[in-house]
Amino acid sequence: MHRKLVMVLVLLLGCWPVFYGLGEVPVITMLAEDHWAPGFNEALAKLVSEWAKAKGVEARVDFIASRVAPSVMAAEAEARKGHDIVYLYRFDPALYKGSLVPLNDLAQQLEEALGPWREVGRYLCEINGIWYGIPFFTYTWAANINVKHWAAVGLSVDEVGKLTWDEFLSYAEKLQSMGTPVACAISADYDSDAFLYPLLWSFGGKLVDASGRIVADSAEVRAAFEYVRKLAKYMPKEIFGWTGSDNNMLLLSGLCSWTINPPTIYASAKVKGLPIAEDISHVLPPKGPAGQFVATWDIALGIWSFSPHIDLAKDLILFLMKPQNYRILVEASTGCNQPYLEGLAAYCADFWAGIEPLRRLEPLAPTAYPFMWPAPPSSATAMAIELHLLPVAVAKYVTGEATLDQAIAWLVFQLERLGFSK
Amino acid sequence: MVFAKERSRRRWVRSTSFVGYLLVAPAIGSLLIIIAYPLVLSIIMSFSDKTIGNPGKFVGLGNFKYLLQLPVFRIALTNSLLYTAVTVALKLVLGLVFALLLYNLPKTRQFLVALALMPWFVPTSLTALMWWWMFNPLFGVFNRLLQNVGVAGIPWLSQPFWAKIAVMAVNIWRGIPFFATCFLAGLLAIPRDYYEAAMIDGAGSFMRFWKITLPLLKTTIGVVVLYSIIMTVADFEIVWLITKGGPQEATHLLGTLAYTVGLMSGRLGEGAATSLFLLPLLLLCSIWWLRSIRRSIRYEL
Numbered sequence: 001m002h003r004k005l006v007m008v009l010v011l012l013l014g015c016w017p018v019f020y021g022l023g024e025v026p027v028i029t030m031l032a033e034d035h036w037a038p039g040f041n042e043a044l045a046k047l048v049s050e051w052a053k054a055k056g057v058e059a060r061v062d063f064i065a066s067r068v069a070p071s072v073m074a075a076e077a078e079a080r081k082g083h084d085i086v087y088l089y090r091f092d093p094a095l096y097k098g099s100l101v102p103l104n105d106l107a108q109q110l111e112e113a114l115g116p117w118r119e120v121g122r123y124l125c126e127i128n129g130i131w132y133g134i135p136f137f138t139y140t141w142a143a144n145i146n147v148k149h150w151a152a153v154g155l156s157v158d159e160v161g162k163l164t165w166d167e168f169l170s171y172a173e174k175l176q177s178m179g180t181p182v183a184c185a186i187s188a189d190y191d192s193d194a195f196l197y198p199l200l201w202s203f204g205g206k207l208v209d210a211s212g213r214i215v216a217d218s219a220e221v222r223a224a225f226e227y228v229r230k231l232a233k234y235m236p237k238e239i240f241g242w243t244g245s246d247n248n249m250l251l252l253s254g255l256c257s258w259t260i261n262p263p264t265i266y267a268s269a270k271v272k273g274l275p276i277a278e279d280i281s282h283v284l285p286p287k288g289p290a291g292q293f294v295a296t297w298d299i300a301l302g303i304w305s306f307s308p309h310i311d312l313a314k315d316l317i318l319f320l321m322k323p324q325n326y327r328i329l330v331e332a333s334t335g336c337n338q339p340y341l342e343g344l345a346a347y348c349a350d351f352w353a354g355i356e357p358l359r360r361l362e363p364l365a366p367t368a369y370p371f372m373w374p375a376p377p378s379s380a381t382a383m384a385i386e387l388h389l390l391p392v393a394v395a396k397y398v399t400g401e402a403t404l405d406q407a408i409a410w411l412v413f414q415l416e417r418l419g420f421s422k
Numbered sequence: 423m424v425f426a427k428e429r430s431r432r433r434w435v436r437s438t439s440f441v442g443y444l445l446v447a448p449a450i451g452s453l454l455i456i457i458a459y460p461l462v463l464s465i466i467m468s469f470s471d472k473t474i475g476n477p478g479k480f481v482g483l484g485n486f487k488y489l490l491q492l493p494v495f496r497i498a499l500t501n502s503l504l505y506t507a508v509t510v511a512l513k514l515v516l517g518l519v520f521a522l523l524l525y526n527l528p529k530t531r532q533f534l535v536a537l538a539l540m541p542w543f544v545p546t547s548l549t550a551l552m553w554w555w556m557f558n559p560l561f562g563v564f565n566r567l568l569q570n571v572g573v574a575g576i577p578w579l580s581q582p583f584w585a586k587i588a589v590m591a592v593n594i595w596r597g598i599p600f601f602a603t604c605f606l607a608g609l610l611a612i613p614r615d616y617y618e619a620a621m622i623d624g625a626g627s628f629m630r631f632w633k634i635t636l637p638l639l640k641t642t643i644g645v646v647v648l649y650s651i652i653m654t655v656a657d658f659e660i661v662w663l664i665t666k667g668g669p670q671e672a673t674h675l676l677g678t679l680a681y682t683v684g685l686m687s688g689r690l691g692e693g694a695a696t697s698l699f700l701l702p703l704l705l706l707c708s709i710w711w712l713r714s715i716r717r718s719i720r721y722e723l
Contacts, residue, residue, distance in 0.1 A: 070681075070685040070686050071685055073474075074684075074685050074688075074690070075473050077474050077475045078474065078690075079474070095473070095474055095687075095688035096474060096475055096688075097475075098473075098474075098475035098476045099474070099475035103452070161616070186666050186668065187580070187666075187668045187669055188665065188666040188669065188671070189666060189668070189669025236559075236560065237577060237580060238559035238560055238577060238579075238580045239580070240577075240580035240581070240668075240669045240670075241559065241577065241578070241579030241580030241581070241585060241665070241668065241669045242579075242580070243554070243579075243665075243666065246560065249558075249561060250560060253561075368572075379473060379687050379688045379689050380687075383682070383683065383685045383686075383687035383688065383689065386682045386683075386686040386687050387494060387671070387682060388668070392668075392670050392671055395669060395670050396670060399670075401670070413493070414493065415490075417491060417492050417493075422686060
């Protein structure tokens with residue numbers, strides 16, 4: 001009797017690998033950024049659950065802080081194990097292309113239904129004709145202004161948005177004398193890049209062109225550096241050591257009249273019920289000789305090539321990009337998330353139009369680009385951003401540590417070392 | 423012949439050395455998996471042009487040569503050496519002073535030790551953020567205090583010199599409790615008879631410290647300093663959270679640069695080479711240091 005029982009048990013154990021997983025419901029997982037807007041995570045998780053219920057599968061969203069995302073992403077790509085769908089930041093589609101599923105079918109389908117794609121999304125996600133990510137949302141790195149301080153110097157919000165950099169300089173002087181300076185980081189922080197790249201572009205300068213050739217040693221780049229030196233006289237000297245939250249604190253304290261940041265300062269003040277929220281509005285940074293530019297913070301959705309549920313993952317992405325679902329996410333982000341598809345922008349347009357401090361940011365400026373644009377998306381481009389080469393070079397010149405020639409030569413040398421051609 | 427071999431095998435299996443190996447096998451296995459495997463993997467990676475998701479190919483010393491040409495790497499290397507030398511030296515001196523103070527306060531010692539260990543208990547990320555706030559030039563407590571006494575605020579995080587001072591200060595603050603408690607344990611292990619005999623011979627407090635305390639603490643100091651050097655060279659969190667390597671790359675350490683190059687820019691081979699650049703030097707120093715400690719123990723005996 002005992003022998004029979006043992007034999008049955010052994011047989012069952014032996015067959016376990018055959019039956020393992022049979023009849024199990026697939027679990028689709030998504031790795032997402034922990035959104036600062038309190039309702040966003042919940043809204044995204046709810047949409048994902050709704051989709052899972054409709055499909056008869058299970059789904060989960062894991063939210064992580066953006067600062068730990070690079071290590072988690074690298075670990076998953078190396079282990080070839082992890083989530084099915086992942087958030088891709090800026091140049092990640094190019095960095096991780098070896099581990100991502102080409103998504104041309106999805107990109108095309110979405111463009112046909114809701115297109116066209118905005119240029120910035122195409123630039124980041126379409127690498128040599130292959131889409132490695134579906135552009136999900138972007139934040140505009142806008143000029144965050146204190147309306148009252150600008151009113152004190154006689155300008156309305158719309159007028160601030162129409163200033164040229166030269167006009168801006170004279171107002172910066174006035175605002176500094178009032179004790180409410182304009183202030184932007186020139187340090188090892190993305191806020192610095194967000195301030196300096198649009199300024200550089202608006203002067204007609206670029207660091208690297210679309211073919212990967214260094215073009216930083218130009219009259220336009222020199223003019224931009226000269227301008228920042230003039231402007232820095234009217235900004236707090238602490239900007240050279242600022243981290244991402246210093247300008248937020250200064251604007252929230254009511255002591256700052258203008259800074260560059262995604263509209264998160266306003267949104268968090270609004271969420272916390274701070275009275276300063278009523279004084280904050282957003283415009284594009286000033287215009288230069290080459291136009292008016294703005295930087296973007298970009299997030300796309302990618303699918304790992306080792307995901308066992310590629311088709312389901314694609315379906316989930318399409319579900320999230322449906323206009324009615326996308327609008328839920330836009331509203332949950334308090335309007336800070338902006339789409340890359342014109343159709344989605346049109347569908348949500350009335351929402352932005354109803355929020356006075358955000359209405360000037362949507363539709364997204366056609367001259368909105370990520371840092372280092374138009375350099376080809378690559379690890380060298382990513383590294384130039386992560387080392388904050390432009391802010392460091394500008395800081396060297398503005399603080400007097402280097403002459404203009406030395407600062408430019410330093411910048412060119414650094415770019416060359418990273419692999420860009422001269 | 424076969425019988426003799428079998429007997430010898432059985433004898434070895436029954437021997438204590440076999441049992442010893444068997445007992446330490448799980449520990450050695452865990453160490454191999456947890457420590458040796460990632461280390462070997464990093465070393466292999468440092469000799470390749472591996473990027474995320476791509477296997478890469480062997481490039482020999484190419485990554486190391488490339489790094490030496492990269493100005494930011496040279497800054498990070500110099501900073502790492504300076505940061506380690508200054509902070510370990512100050513932690514050693516201040517830790518010893520603190521331990522002597524605690525040793526001479528037997529009644530309040532337990533309470534003070536518990537209090538002093540606080541910086542060690544609190545997660546580094548939390549303490550780094552706390553210090554970042556205190557150093558904040560506009561809203562920080564340090565500059566507010568200076569301004570209250572009529573002194574101009576210090577550009578703690580915006581000038582390279584002060585930024586270096588700031589991150590070193592945080593490392594020292596965090597490290598002193600570890601040094602002090604280890605030294606206190608060493609001090610408590612020294613028999614009081616030695617001091618009593620020295621006092622009878624007329625030795626003053628400095629002489630007692632110089633001739634008794636310091637020589638008998640040598641082993642503890644050696645081990646603690648070695649451990650601290652290794653930990654400090656690999657420091658990351660303090661600098662990353664307070665300055666992110668700025669201003670103007672002035673506070674980048676090998677750890678922060680390796681993270682920037684390897685994980686944030688996807689160049690895993692170069693990132694691994696950055697973090698392992700000092701490995702041969704550290705290895706040689708550790709061997710020399712441990713041998714010196716062992717020699718000093720033999721000498722004392």
